[in-house]
Amino acid sequence: MLIDIKDVYKIYNEGEEREVRALNGVSLNIxxxxxxxxxxxxxxxxxxxxxxLGCLDIPTYGDYHLDGQDVTDLTDKQLSHVRNxxxxxxxxxxxxxxxxxxxxxxxxxxxxxxxxxxxxxxRVQDALERVSLWDRREHKPTEMSGGQQQRVAIxxxxxxxxxxxxxxxxxxxxxxxxGKHVLDILRRLYKEGTTVILITHDNSIxxxxxxxxxxxxxxIMADAPQEVDWL
Amino acid sequence: MNLKxxxxxxAKSIGARKGRTFLTMLGVIIGLxxxxxxxTYASGTTKQMMELMQSMGTNQIQVSAYKWSSRQDDDSVxxxxxxxxxxxxxxxxxVTPSQSCWxxxxxxxxxSRTMDYSDYDHYPPEVYLGSDQWAACNNAKIAKxxxxxxxxxxxxxxxxxxxxxxxxxxFNYADPIGETMTFDGVPFTVIGVYxxxxxxxxxxxxxxxxxxxxxxxLLPYTAxxxxxxxGSSSVSSYSTDFVVKAKNxxxxxxxxxxxxxxxxxxVGDAKTGSSYxxxxxxxxxxxxxxxxxxxxxxxxxxxxxxxxxLIVGGIGIMNIMLVTVTERTREIGIRKAIGAExxxxxxxxxxxxxxxxxxxxxxxxxxxYAGTLIVCKxxxxxxxxxxxxxxxxxxxxxxxxxxxxxxxxxxxxSGLQPVEALRAE
Numbered sequence: 330m331l332i333d334i335k336d337v338y339k340i341y342n343e344g345e346e347r348e349v350r351a352l353n354g355v356s357l358n359i360x361x362x363x364x365x366x367x368x369x370x371x372x373x374x375x376x377x378x379x380x381x382l383g384c385l386d387i388p389t390y391g392d393y394h395l396d397g398q399d400v401t402d403l404t405d406k407q408l409s410h411v412r413n414x415x416x417x418x419x420x421x422x423x424x425x426x427x428x429x430x431x432x433x434x435x436x437x438x439x440x441x442x443x444x445x446x447x448x449x450x451x452r453v454q455d456a457l458e459r460v461s462l463w464d465r466r467e468h469k470p471t472e473m474s475g476g477q478q479q480r481v482a483i484x485x486x487x488x489x490x491x492x493x494x495x496x497x498x499x500x501x502x503x504x505x506x507x508g509k510h511v512l513d514i515l516r517r518l519y520k521e522g523t524t525v526i527l528i529t530h531d532n533s534i535x536x537x538x539x540x541x542x543x544x545x546x547x548x549i550m551a552d553a554p555q556e557v558d559w560l
Numbered sequence: 561m562n563l564k565x566x567x568x569x570x571a572k573s574i575g576a577r578k579g580r581t582f583l584t585m586l587g588v589i590i591g592l593x594x595x596x597x598x599x600t601y602a603s604g605t606t607k608q609m610m611e612l613m614q615s616m617g618t619n620q621i622q623v624s625a626y627k628w629s630s631r632q633d634d635d636s637v638x639x640x641x642x643x644x645x646x647x648x649x650x651x652x653x654x655v656t657p658s659q660s661c662w663x664x665x666x667x668x669x670x671x672s673r674t675m676d677y678s679d680y681d682h683y684p685p686e687v688y689l690g691s692d693q694w695a696a697c698n699n700a701k702i703a704k705x706x707x708x709x710x711x712x713x714x715x716x717x718x719x720x721x722x723x724x725x726x727x728x729x730x731f732n733y734a735d736p737i738g739e740t741m742t743f744d745g746v747p748f749t750v751i752g753v754y755x756x757x758x759x760x761x762x763x764x765x766x767x768x769x770x771x772x773x774x775x776x777x778l779l780p781y782t783a784x785x786x787x788x789x790x791g792s793s794s795v796s797s798y799s800t801d802f803v804v805k806a807k808n809x810x811x812x813x814x815x816x817x818x819x820x821x822x823x824x825x826x827v828g829d830a831k832t833g834s835s836y837x838x839x840x841x842x843x844x845x846x847x848x849x850x851x852x853x854x855x856x857x858x859x860x861x862x863x864x865x866x867x868x869x870l871i872v873g874g875i876g877i878m879n880i881m882l883v884t885v886t887e888r889t890r891e892i893g894i895r896k897a898i899g900a901e902x903x904x905x906x907x908x909x910x911x912x913x914x915x916x917x918x919x920x921x922x923x924x925x926x927x928x929y930a931g932t933l934i935v936c937k938x939x940x941x942x943x944x945x946x947x948x949x950x951x952x953x954x955x956x957x958x959x960x961x962x963x964x965x966x967x968x969x970x971x972x973x974s975g976l977q978p979v980e981a982l983r984a985e
Contacts, residue, residue, distance in 0.1 A: 385897055386979040406901050412978075413899020424894045424982065428576035440565050441899040485898065 330394070331492065331524055332359040332382065337391030339377050339547075351377040352388070353547035359526065361492065364519040366527045366538030374547040376497060379528045383416050383495045384408050396492070413442055417486025421498035423478040425470040425485075431457065432466040435485045442489060456484040460514060476507030483514055487523075494518060497528045512537070516559060566904070570911040577884075584880040585920035587873030588958050592924025595866035595954050597931040600946040602859035604936050609855060612758060612770055613848050619806040620697065621816055622658070625827050625839035626800040637827065637837075638781070638802060642691065644822050645804055651811040654693030657781045658803045661687050663743040665777065667730045675729075680768045685726035687743065689781040695721075695754065697805040705737040705752030712751075713780040721752040725760075725775035741777075746786050748779060764941045809845055816841055870954075873920075874961035881913055881969035892973050893981025905974035906967075913966025914959055921958035925951055 339352040351374045359365055369375040380386035381393065384400055393400045395415060403411065418424075425434045435456055439449045457463040460480035470478050479499060486494055496515060500508030512534065519525045527538060535541050539560065543551040574581050625637050638657055645655040665672040665685065672684035688694065692708045695701065703724065712719055720741065727736050736750045758773040804819065806812035819841055827837030885892070892905055928946060936944040 380979045383897070385982065386977065406903075409896065409899055409901040412897060418897050420982075424890070424897070426891055426894060428573050433572070437895070438898040440569075441895075441901070441904060489899075 330358055331361045331396055332357065333392075333394040334358075334381070334388075335392045337381060337388045337393065339374075339381065339386070340389045343389065350547050352381070355391075355544075355547070355549055357542070357549065357552075359524065361524055362519075362522050363540060364516070364525045364527070364538055365540045365542060366529060366535040367542045367544060368529055368532065368535040369544040370530055373545050375528050375530075375544050377547075378544065379495060379497050379526070382526065383418060384411050409441075413438055414489060415491055415493055417489065417491040417494045419479070419482050419486050419494065419496040419499045421501040423470070423475070423482045423502070425478055425481055427470050430467050430469055431462060431473070431481045431484075434470070434481055435488050438485060438489050452488050452490075453484075456488040457481075459487065460484045474507075475503050476510060479503060479507075479511050480514070483511065487518065491523075493524045493526065495526050495528075498530070499527070500529075500531070500534065566907050566911055567915075570908055570915055573908075574912060574915055580880065581916055584877055584916055585923065587876035588870070588917055588920030588961070589873075589924040589927055591866070591870030591873035592921055592954050592958050593928040593931055594869050595863060596925065596928030596946045596950055597935055598862040598866045599859060599950050600928075600932045600944060601935055601939070602855070602862045603947070604940050604942065604944045606852070606855035606859060608762065608767075608940060608942065609851060610848075611762075612767065613851070618845070618848060619653075619809055619812045620844060621804040621806060621812060621819070622842045622844070623802045623804055623819060623823070623839065624800050625802070625823050625837065627827050627837035637800075638691075640826055641802055641804075641822075644819075648815065648818065651807055651815050653805040653807055654691075654696035655802060655804045656691040656694040656697045657689055658801045659689040659781065661689060661784075661787070663687050663787060664745075665730075665741060665743055666745075667739065667741045670730055680771045682729070683772065683775060685723065685729065686772065686776040688776050688778045689784060690778050691781060693805075694778055697803045699757055700754040703753050703755040704735075705750070707752055708778065708780055713782055716782045716785060717780060718746065718748045718783060718786055719751045719780065720748040721754060721778045722750060723754050723774045723776040723778075724756045725771060726777050727753045729775070743777075743779070743783075744787055746783075748783070754778075762940075762942050764939065812843055812845055816843060870957065870961070873958075874917075874965045877913060877916060877962060878965035878968060880916075881909065881966050882972075884912075885909065885969045885973040889973075889976065889981050889984035892976055893978050893984065896976070896978035897982060902974040906970045909970035909973055910963065910966050913970070914962040917958045917962030917966075918955075921955045924958065925955060928954075 335356045337352055337355045338350065341349040341351060353374075355374075355378060367375050367378060377386070381388050384395070384403075387401065391401075395411065398411075400408070400411065412418075425431075426437070429437070432453055435453045436449055439452060444452070453466075454463060457466055460483050462477060462480050462484065465473065465477065468477075470481070473481070479502075483499075494515065499511050499515070503511060515525050515527065527534070529535055536555075537557055537559065538555070539557050540554045541551070542549060623641065625641070627637060642655055645652045665687065675684040676682040677684070690697075690708070692710045692713055695707050700723070702721075705721070708719070708721060711717070720743075722730070722736060730736065730741065731739070736753060739750050740747050741750060742748070754774075756774050758770045760771055760774065763770055804815060806815050823839040823841070827839050895905060928951075932944060932946050936942055
């Protein structure tokens with residue numbers, strides 16, 4: 330079991346009048362090599378779930394085992410290492426660093442990992458070639474279209490070869506054509522063995538995932554596999 | 561993550577904000593330049609003042625002593641003092657009468673009577689009466705010819721030695737050695753010329769008076785008899801003022817104590833009633849010391865004022881780092897999301913602050929050097945460079961300010977939860 334969360338709560342302003350239960354007792358298992366879509370309306374708690382799965386946030390209550398390790402016990406530094414090695418993030422807003430070129434953005438997680446310069450270059454080239462942007466490596470994010478920026482973000486997420494890709498509304502800021510291109514890249518990664526978790530509010534995108542988890546009001550409403558045409 | 565990479569990243573993020581970074585640096589540049597210029601300027605004025613004082617002679621002890629019974633041309637008091645001081649040759653550099661007279665100096669058509677008293681470039685020379693040790697007591701060195709000797713003094717020789725400016729006034733570029741000048745009509749042969757006691761090229765507008773230090777003619781003190789015989793009324797009475805030059809300030813103290821006892825028995829002491837003479841001993845060392853203290857206080861004050869501007873510059877850096885952190889909260893969130901540790905973020909912001917201060921520091925030193933050259937040339941008339949200590953010290957301070965003022969924003973930035981930081985716009 331790669332991801333195993335049990336009775337996870339995320340409660341803001343607990344005990345106060347304006348208490349908000351963003352996650353209200355969520356339990357979930359995801360195996361290595363799955364493609365899972367988490368679907369819900371905005372405010373359903375899906376982004377909070379993604380933040381907790383990505384170790385960007387810590388649950389108020391509940392257990393989270395990632396690859397057998399209890400994440401809730403980890404220090405700030407250990408959590409940084411988990412994010413660096415285990416998870417590749419793809420955000421709706423791309424979240425590239427504007428001062429750095431495409432190459433440097435992709436290189437950054439490898440630098441934090443302490444990878445040697447020669448290997449870094451290989452991996453950055455590999456990652457950028459997989460999103461067909463090697464020839465654009467010197468461009469700054471502001472000099473690229475949204476679709477290109479998201480592909481740089483994907484390259485950054487896969488450069489460290491993480492077992493999990495967490496994509497939060499990756500097509501939300503893109504037109505349907507470039508969005509489809511981004512989804513194709515995620516499917517390819519899945520076929521190569523990476524665990525892909527796709528968070529979306531769009532049912533048509535969810536319909537193309539082999540497993541769909543529906544979330545509403547901080548609780549899981551449905552969790553079922555489905556047939557997809559691209560497999 | 562290694563240091564080289566961190567420095568590269570910091571350089572990139574500074575490079576992306578050139579305009580603002582430069583404005584931030586301006587505080588450090590101005591502060592540092594001000595410290596360097598003011599401290600060097602103050603130490604320059606101190607140094608110049610000390611040099612001028614030394615040119616007049618340090619460790620000088622002024623002695624005045626006379627007996628009521630003395631005749632006008634009696635030099636028994638000086639002879640006794642001269643012989644007494646020779647016994648202390650481990651402490652004493654020299655001893656000489658310190659007397660001047662208003663004789664009219666003439667050489668060919670040039671006369672001190674027709675010289676211009678309103679201008680230090682044409683002011684007539686002073687006429688000094690001294691012993692063979694006058695030069696040793698007054699920091700004068702022979703440039704041409706020879707100095708007075710003991711035999712010149714003892715033999716009442718009618719010879720004279722010129723100060724550099726006096727030689728130029730009367731002889732311009734001609735060789736004065738062997739020429740005869742008259743003092744109140746009495747002829748004296750020029751036997752030598754002294755070097756400049758004060759380097760005139762370093763004098764400022766306010767210090768023109770010091771040119772007189774080079775503008776004098778020295779006669780043996782025994783020449784007073786010849787001048788008397790020449791029938792002049794302009795020669796002052798007999799010599800009562802002497803200068804004893806000590807080897808160093810410790811020797812000066814010792815000599816003063818010994819002279820006290822010697823003069824008490826030689827000329828008596830009015831205070832004790834055995835009054836057949838009087839004496840007084842005075843040293844200007846204490847005056848030099850207090851002047852030195854005053855200029856060091858001035859130096860500290862100027863340095864302090866400049867240091868305030870440096871601190872203001874440092875606060876400017878802290879301010880800009882805080883703004884930068886707030887602006888870059890999202891970037892910090894991204895970095896943490898992709899695996900930056902807390903220490904990576906701290907080091908990154910610290911290095912950015914240090915680079916701003918370091919580059920600002922180097923520019924500040926350059927501006928400070930240029931400013932020091934200009935200010936010292938314009939006001940003191942000398943070329944002065946900041947000392948190694950003040951340069952290194954102020955650079956270390958500016959980088960130190962970067963660390964101190966960069967630390968708070970860096971710690972603040974690194975403590976953010978990634979999810980909160982990512983939410984920032």
